Amino acid sequence: MSIVSLLLAPTLGYVDRGILKLDNTTFDKIVDGSRAVIVRFDKEYAYGDEHDAWKDFAKKVGESSASLLSCDVGVSEYGDKDNADIAERFSIKTDDFPQYRLWLKGSGSDKSPVVYSGEKKSDAFLRFVQEKAGVWIGLPGQVKELDAIAKKFGTAADKTGLVAEAKALGMSDEAAKYYLKVMDKAAADGGFISKETARLQKMIDDGSVKPAKKEQFGRRLNVLSSFA
Ligand SMILES: *[C@@H]1O[C@H](CO)[C@@H](O)[C@H](O)[C@H]1NC(C)=O
Numbered sequence: 001m002s003i004v005s006l007l008l009a010p011t012l013g014y015v016d017r018g019i020l021k022l023d024n025t026t027f028d029k030i031v032d033g034s035r036a037v038i039v040r041f042d043k044e045y046a047y048g049d050e051h052d053a054w055k056d057f058a059k060k061v062g063e064s065s066a067s068l069l070s071c072d073v074g075v076s077e078y079g080d081k082d083n084a085d086i087a088e089r090f091s092i093k094t095d096d097f098p099q100y101r102l103w104l105k106g107s108g109s110d111k112s113p114v115v116y117s118g119e120k121k122s123d124a125f126l127r128f129v130q131e132k133a134g135v136w137i138g139l140p141g142q143v144k145e146l147d148a149i150a151k152k153f154g155t156a157a158d159k160t161g162l163v164a165e166a167k168a169l170g171m172s173d174e175a176a177k178y179y180l181k182v183m184d185k186a187a188a189d190g191g192f193i194s195k196e197t198a199r200l201q202k203m204i205d206d207g208s209v210k211p212a213k214k215e216q217f218g219r220r221l222n223v224l225s226s227f228a
Contacts, residue, residue: 016055016058016059017055017058017059017062017063018058018059018060018061018062018063018070019055019058019062019070019071019072020069020070020071020072021071021072021074022039022071022072022073022083022086023073023082023083023086024083024085024086027073027086027109028108028109030069030071031071031103031108031109032108032109033103033105033106033107033108033111034105035067035068035069035105036067036068036069036102036103036104036105036129036133036135037068037069037070037071037102037103038068038069038070038071038100038101038102038103038116038125038129038133039071039072039073039100039101039102039103039113040054040070040071040072040073040098040099040100041073041075041086041087041090041092041097041098041099041100041101042072042073042074042075042097042098042099043074043075043076043077043094043097044074044075044076044077044082044083045074046074046097046098049120050098050120051098053120053121053122053125054070054098054120054122054125056122057070057122057125057126058070060122060126060137061126061129061137064135064136064137064138065136066129066133066135066136066137067105067135068129068133068135073086073087075087075094075097077094090113098120099115099116100115100116100125101113101114101115101116102114102116102128102129102132102133104132104133105133114132116128123139123140123218123221123222126139127139127221127222127225130225130226131225131228134151139219139222139225140215140218140219140222141175141178141218141219141220141222141223142175142222142223142226143171143175143176143179145169145171146166146169146171146175146176146179146226147226149162149165149166149179149183150179150182150183150223150226150227151226151227153183153186153227154193154227154228159183159186159187160187162183162187163180163183163184163187166179166180166183167180175219175223178219178220178223179223179226182196182223182224182227186227193224193227193228196220196224197221197224197225200217200220200221200224201221203217204217204218204221
């Protein structure tokens with residue numbers, strides 16, 4: 001190792017934490033249905049905000065106890081075009097990079113994945129996998145015990161019973177209060193969750209809303225996603 005690479009080594013880091021890089025010798029062995037796997041298809045050397053969001057997401061998943069792997073299929077643009085075969089197999093075009101696909105537990109690489117079409121932001125990825133793969137990572141504003149009750153809410157016949165169950169937990173911090181408020185409203189109005197989600201999203205997208213408020217709305221969106 002040269003002096004230069006010795007000096008550079010610690011700052012470059014060994015890996016992107018939480019990200020498993022796949023190629024055509026490992027893809028089918030990892031995406032085999034034994035656990036949920038989310039795969040990003042992108043250029044081999046991705047960079048920029050979307051890349052940073054993905055790295056932040058993968059690190060959070062990696063450090064959580066969620067049974068979910070975050071993987072990269074990095075397609076090289078030149079030479080051997082490594083991994084272009086895998087992207088092609090799932091009909092993913094280079095022009096559409098980055099693309100994200102989620103294989104649920106129980107569906108291996110021979111099954112169709114869930115296509116991600118949301119915002120390329122860390123919290124949006126987290127909400128997606130929690131919702132679709134049913135794993136728990138814990139987003140800002142979310143409370144595990146209340147989240148478990150919220151998940152049953154949509155299909156429950158006895159919603160007031162669930163509200164009572166949630167209240168009986170005796171939690172009273174800001175996050176818990178919001179869950180209880182949402183449960184009360186959703187019990188009375190079946191369309192509340194989708195209306196409130198749309199309303200908050202609109203305010204987050206509004207340039208005139210203050211950053212601190214946007215953060216609060218983001219935490220609320222995280223809570224609402226538990227009810228989806
Ligand atoms: C697997 O990837 C290698 C390296 O890019 C490539 O040479 C090979 O043709 C690929 N195999 C298949 C079956 O596509």
